[in-house]
Amino acid sequence: xxxxxxxxxxxxxxxxxxxxxxxxxxxxxxxxGDGISAEDAAALVESVDADGxxxxxxxxxxxxxxxxxxxxxxxxxxxxxxxxxxYEVEGRGCITPASLRRALSRLGASRDVGDCRAxxxxxxLNGVGVLTFDEFETMMDS
Numbered sequence: 365x366x367x368x369x370x371x372x373x374x375x376x377x378x379x380x381x382x383x384x385x386x387x388x389x390x391x392x393x394x395x396x397g398d399g400i401s402a403e404d405a406a407a408l409v410e411s412v413d414a415d416g417x418x419x420x421x422x423x424x425x426x427x428x429x430x431x432x433x434x435x436x437x438x439x440x441x442x443x444x445x446x447x448x449x450x451y452e453v454e455g456r457g458c459i460t461p462a463s464l465r466r467a468l469s470r471l472g473a474s475r476d477v478g479d480c481r482a483x484x485x486x487x488x489l490n491g492v493g494v495l496t497f498d499e500f501e502t503m504m505d506s
Contacts, residue, residue: 368429385406451495458496
């Protein structure tokens with residue numbers, strides 16, 4: 365569940381502690397590799413939205429994620445690879461500060477390259493200034 369809580373934070377683009385249907389669409393695309401319609405995302409939100417605010421709290425998001433998670437390691441790694449692909453947009457097989465900035469910008473969370481460099485540095489285990497998939501996986505598991 366720690367991994368899913370971290371996913372919640374990653375996809376809470378505006379850091380308001382809630383995930384909108386639009387943010388949920390990004391999550392589904394990143395984890396499953398398939399897009400869903402705005403209507404389907406809204407229906408998913410509505411299906412677990414206990415307080416009726418049209419947004420998912422972390423608890424509601426975790427409930428939704430638990431319903432969709434098969435629990436198999438292969439599925440988990442595929443989901444991580446898909447999420448990694450959202451941020452690895454340069455085709456270099458790693459997340460660079462520039463690719464992280466672009467991906468966050470597309471998700472509505474603008475950061476400058478210096479901020480992105482600092483974010484990467486926290487999990488850059490080999491100290492080369494980028495995140496490999498293994499480092500990304502370690503970050504998501506922590």
